[in-house]
Each structure stands twice: as structure tokens, then as C-alpha cells.
Amino acid sequence: MNKNDLRILKTKQNIHLALTKLLKKKALPHIKVTELCREANINRGTFYFHYQEVGDVFKEYYEEVVMDLKESYNEPYRHTVILDPKNLNPKTVRIFHHIKKYEEFYRIILSKEVPLEFYLMLFDEIRSILMEDKHAVLPKEIKDYLYSYSANAIIGLIIEWYRRDFQESADEMNVLLVNILRLKV
Amino acid sequence: MNKNDLRILKTKQNIHLALTKLLKKKALPHIKVTELCREANINRGTFYFHYQEVGDVFKEYYEEVVMDLKESYNEPYRHTVILDPKNLNPKTVRIFHHIKKYEEFYRIILSKEVPLEFYLMLFDEIRSILMEDKHAVLPKEIKDYLYSYSANAIIGLIIEWYRRDFQESADEMNVLLVNILRLKV
DNA sequence: AAATTTAATGTACATATGTTCAATAAAGTA
DNA sequence: TACTTTATTGAACATATGTACATTAAATTT
Known part of the structure; x- marks a missing residue:
């Protein structure tokens, strides 16, 4: 897992942007993985490849x-x-x-x-x-x-x-x- | 909703006992509603009648x-x-x-x-x-x-x-x- | 003891979780 | 450019959430 792989950088950036957007609407614990992935336009499997939970x-x-x-x-x-x-x-x-x-x-x-x-x-x-x-x-x-x-x-x-x-x-x-x-x- | 109704008291007592038991095994946020109800021998619907979440x-x-x-x-x-x-x-x-x-x-x-x-x-x-x-x-x-x-x-x-x-x-x-x-x- | 109230149950449903895996596509490397 | 690596996807599956509602049963009230 190469930290500088462009794909990873893009994915994480998308997730980060999606999270900041969602955080303006609701509290962190109410943001669902599914919701975050929908907002970030990434596959849910990809999320779980990098993280365990939204936190x-x-x-x-x-x-x-x-x-x-x-x-x-x-x-x-x-x-x-x-x-x-x-x-x-x-x-x-x-x-x-x-x-x-x-x-x-x-x-x-x-x-x-x-x-x-x-x-x-x-x-x-x-x-x-x-x-x-x-x-x-x-x-x-x-x-x-x-x-x-x-x-x-x-x-x-x-x-x-x-x-x-x-x-x-x-x-x-x-x-x-x-x-x-x-x-x- | 009468706080002294025996049915409510029993149900809550069962849930409390189940929670203390589960807390010895795992952290609070990892205890699922389903799990707690199984342990307390109460219906999941009953849980949601009294509480919103395990917390x-x-x-x-x-x-x-x-x-x-x-x-x-x-x-x-x-x-x-x-x-x-x-x-x-x-x-x-x-x-x-x-x-x-x-x-x-x-x-x-x-x-x-x-x-x-x-x-x-x-x-x-x-x-x-x-x-x-x-x-x-x-x-x-x-x-x-x-x-x-x-x-x-x-x-x-x-x-x-x-x-x-x-x-x-x-x-x-x-x-x-x-x-x-x-x-x- | 009978009537009434209402908590608890069981079932159903749409959605979310967390995991697995083969196929694909996009990156890095020679 | 061609080759190799691996991140991403999509699909599937078992389990959990949260809600709804008709039915049942256990309380309270008369």
C-alpha cells in the first residue's frame, strides 16, 4: 500500500471533502458510511479498504x-x-x-x-x-x-x-x- | 406511560442486568441493540419503546x-x-x-x-x-x-x-x- | 371478578453494516 | 510502450438498525 499512489490520494481527498460537507449538516456519529460514500462518489468497499469507520x-x-x-x-x-x-x-x-x-x-x-x-x-x-x-x-x-x-x-x-x-x-x-x-x- | 407499571419495571430491570453483563465483555459503543435484547430476553420493539439507543x-x-x-x-x-x-x-x-x-x-x-x-x-x-x-x-x-x-x-x-x-x-x-x-x- | 388499558410480542420492510471475492481499471515500473 | 501491480468496483451475504402495526398478554382500574 503506497501512500503516494494517486488513486489513494484522490479517494481520500474525495472522502475528506464529502465529510466536511456532511459535517455542516449533521453530527459526526450520525454520518453513515453509506451516506459518506454516496457523497464522495466512491464505492463502499473502497471506504472499508482504507478506514474502519467514519470517525x-x-x-x-x-x-x-x-x-x-x-x-x-x-x-x-x-x-x-x-x-x-x-x-x-x-x-x-x-x-x-x-x-x-x-x-x-x-x-x-x-x-x-x-x-x-x-x-x-x-x-x-x-x-x-x-x-x-x-x-x-x-x-x-x-x-x-x-x-x-x-x-x-x-x-x-x-x-x-x-x-x-x-x-x-x-x-x-x-x-x-x-x-x-x-x-x- | 405509567413509570410504576410492573411490566415496565421488569423490562427495564432485565435490560439493566443484560447491559452490566455485556459491559464486562465489551465497550459500550460495541454493544448492539439486538445483542442487548437477546441477552435481556425482551423483544427489540420493546427496547425501542423505551429507549433510542444502548447509551x-x-x-x-x-x-x-x-x-x-x-x-x-x-x-x-x-x-x-x-x-x-x-x-x-x-x-x-x-x-x-x-x-x-x-x-x-x-x-x-x-x-x-x-x-x-x-x-x-x-x-x-x-x-x-x-x-x-x-x-x-x-x-x-x-x-x-x-x-x-x-x-x-x-x-x-x-x-x-x-x-x-x-x-x-x-x-x-x-x-x-x-x-x-x-x-x- | 370483569372490564379496560397498554406494555410487550411477532412480523415485516427499507436501509445500513461489515465482510468477501472475482473482475476491472488505473496507477506505477521496466 | 508494454508489463506488472494493486486500488477500485460491483455483487453477494449475513447481520443490524429503525420504524410500523396488528395481535397478545399482563398489568391496572372499576
């Missing part, structure tokens, strides 16, 4: 999106220590900008019908971003919990942001995060 | 579990201000004990195949528990975000706990939470 197609997208999140952290003005309010500069936090950029995408990720898997992918990604920060020397176990605590706390803000229909700007979210951290609750 | 049966369980979580906060030694480390007494936090009590249940809730809906139910429940605490006077918007931040931070610990197979005791988790809050990160 797998979405996962391919998601990997691109996560790539963007990763890349946004490999730039010159790289952040230093995110979750230390003493050092935190709102501009250093890129996560909210990333979410805003892919807002339509995260509306799907955060909708209740969708498998937790996508949420956990976001969690792991944010967690690993936080792990790159230098933290005070702490026992490994505490650190593991601390990263999970902090990563999910940020997603907590994102959930609230989503529920408020992403009204606030990404910069406002960064200021909000700083304020919450300053509360030291 | 709805699970939701009925979940409501009982959430009830327990709620009740654990209506007891004499009620907590005061959970997320203020200065006042926090590990014994006052009941969430981890609740999770441990329904460990098998939360293993399902936190497994990747399951819809985000169940996660969000837990989120909303913990969030509303935190909302009962008296916080310093803050603008409503900040408060909304703060509660989402704190509630999800706790679930972050629970995710990590789950991934470590719930090895730590609930008391150890409370101590851990206090330590993290004392770090003021």
Missing part, C-alpha cells in the same frame, strides 16, 4: 490540526513557563489562538455525541506542551498529576468558551487565564 | 451514580471551601471517594470509545458542587470560567488516576490535590 476519517483531519498546535509552539517567541502567573505573559500562550483558528473543528470535538477519544487527544497534546516547561523539581508522580491537572484546567476554560459560543477573543482568554492563576485558588 | 440505558445508571455524588455532599461534615488550600482539609473532599466507590463505572465513562456526553455530565456535576462554595466576590463571567477551570482540573486528576488504574487511595488523591493547590502553580 477514522475525522481522525486524519485532527492529526493535521494537532500538528498546527504543535507547530505554534516551535516559533521564535516561544513561551517560557506557562502556568506560573508570576512569569506569565498573555502573549506567550498560544493555545487559545489555535482553538479560535480551528473553532469549527473544536465545536465538533466538544459536542456531546462525539467519542471521548478526540477530547483525550487534545488533552494529551496540551499536557505534552505543558510538560516542556521547566517546573520546580518535584517527585515524578506529583508532576504527572500536576500536568494532567493543569492541562485539563485549561480545557475547562475551553469548554466554557465553547458553551459561550467562543464570544471572547483569544487574547481575552489569555488575560482571563492570567487572572485566574493570579487568584491562586 | 440511553447507560444514562439511567449514570443518573443514579450522580445522585450518590450529590448526596455525598449533603452530609453533616459538609466541606467549606474546596479549592482554597489554606482551608482545605483532605477529609472534606468527597469526590475522589465517590469515584473510587464507582470505579468500574468511571472506567467506562473515561474510556475513549464512549461519547463525550458522559464526561460532560461529570463535569457539570463537579462544577455545580464547586459553585456551592462561597468564593470571594468576583465578576460573574470570571466566576463562570473559574468554576469550569477548577472542575475540569479535578477531572484532570481523575483522568490521570484512571490511567494509573486507580492505584492510589481516595485519601491519597485528596492529599495530592492539597499539595498541588499549595504549589499555587
Whole structure:
């Protein structure tokens, strides 16, 4: 199975286009394989040759999106220590900008019908971003919990942001995060 | 439709028993309606008379579990201000004990195949528990975000706990939470 | 105990799933 | 260009979904 085979590239592109089209009409779990293939003008057998279920197609997208999140952290003005309010500069936090950029995408990720898997992918990604920060020397176990605590706390803000229909700007979210951290609750 | 009709109670009980049995073998989304009805010895039409999908049966369980979580906060030694480390007494936090009590249940809730809906139910429940605490006077918007931040931070610990197979005791988790809050990160 | 209500059953039907396989066509390779 | 590889197709099959409805049986009500 040659990943660069033109036939495969075309097929996958058709499926991707069909999925984005269908996602505007209905939630991911309600999109049927049959429906997706009809929309993409490909045979159902071809679908099953590449994927197991509709969610797998979405996962391919998601990997691109996560790539963007990763890349946004490999730039010159790289952040230093995110979750230390003493050092935190709102501009250093890129996560909210990333979410805003892919807002339509995260509306799907955060909708209740969708498998937790996508949420956990976001969690792991944010967690690993936080792990790159230098933290005070702490026992490994505490650190593991601390990263999970902090990563999910940020997603907590994102959930609230989503529920408020992403009204606030990404910069406002960064200021909000700083304020919450300053509360030291 | 009389909720107390013996026929309904029996049918639902059979379905519940069948689901718990099947859940020991496979993940929730892989349990088919047909399969569940075969196991419960009820007609498939009867199932669709009461539910839309297998997940709805699970939701009925979940409501009982959430009830327990709620009740654990209506007891004499009620907590005061959970997320203020200065006042926090590990014994006052009941969430981890609740999770441990329904460990098998939360293993399902936190497994990747399951819809985000169940996660969000837990989120909303913990969030509303935190909302009962008296916080310093803050603008409503900040408060909304703060509660989402704190509630999800706790679930972050629970995710990590789950991934470590719930090895730590609930008391150890409370101590851990206090330590993290004392770090003021 | 008889009458009434309605949950549960059995059957049917159109559609979807997930898999298999031989035939075809479109790509890559010599 | 001719040859080779393999992705795609189409057809078939067993099983599952979701809905509908007349019949049956088990409840509740009188």
C-alpha cells in the first residue's frame, strides 16, 4: 500500500471533502458510511479498504490540526513557563489562538455525541506542551498529576468558551487565564 | 406511560442486568441493540419503546451514580471551601471517594470509545458542587470560567488516576490535590 | 371478578453494516 | 510502450438498525 499512489490520494481527498460537507449538516456519529460514500462518489468497499469507520476519517483531519498546535509552539517567541502567573505573559500562550483558528473543528470535538477519544487527544497534546516547561523539581508522580491537572484546567476554560459560543477573543482568554492563576485558588 | 407499571419495571430491570453483563465483555459503543435484547430476553420493539439507543440505558445508571455524588455532599461534615488550600482539609473532599466507590463505572465513562456526553455530565456535576462554595466576590463571567477551570482540573486528576488504574487511595488523591493547590502553580 | 388499558410480542420492510471475492481499471515500473 | 501491480468496483451475504402495526398478554382500574 503506497501512500503516494494517486488513486489513494484522490479517494481520500474525495472522502475528506464529502465529510466536511456532511459535517455542516449533521453530527459526526450520525454520518453513515453509506451516506459518506454516496457523497464522495466512491464505492463502499473502497471506504472499508482504507478506514474502519467514519470517525477514522475525522481522525486524519485532527492529526493535521494537532500538528498546527504543535507547530505554534516551535516559533521564535516561544513561551517560557506557562502556568506560573508570576512569569506569565498573555502573549506567550498560544493555545487559545489555535482553538479560535480551528473553532469549527473544536465545536465538533466538544459536542456531546462525539467519542471521548478526540477530547483525550487534545488533552494529551496540551499536557505534552505543558510538560516542556521547566517546573520546580518535584517527585515524578506529583508532576504527572500536576500536568494532567493543569492541562485539563485549561480545557475547562475551553469548554466554557465553547458553551459561550467562543464570544471572547483569544487574547481575552489569555488575560482571563492570567487572572485566574493570579487568584491562586 | 405509567413509570410504576410492573411490566415496565421488569423490562427495564432485565435490560439493566443484560447491559452490566455485556459491559464486562465489551465497550459500550460495541454493544448492539439486538445483542442487548437477546441477552435481556425482551423483544427489540420493546427496547425501542423505551429507549433510542444502548447509551440511553447507560444514562439511567449514570443518573443514579450522580445522585450518590450529590448526596455525598449533603452530609453533616459538609466541606467549606474546596479549592482554597489554606482551608482545605483532605477529609472534606468527597469526590475522589465517590469515584473510587464507582470505579468500574468511571472506567467506562473515561474510556475513549464512549461519547463525550458522559464526561460532560461529570463535569457539570463537579462544577455545580464547586459553585456551592462561597468564593470571594468576583465578576460573574470570571466566576463562570473559574468554576469550569477548577472542575475540569479535578477531572484532570481523575483522568490521570484512571490511567494509573486507580492505584492510589481516595485519601491519597485528596492529599495530592492539597499539595498541588499549595504549589499555587 | 370483569372490564379496560397498554406494555410487550411477532412480523415485516427499507436501509445500513461489515465482510468477501472475482473482475476491472488505473496507477506505477521496466 | 508494454508489463506488472494493486486500488477500485460491483455483487453477494449475513447481520443490524429503525420504524410500523396488528395481535397478545399482563398489568391496572372499576
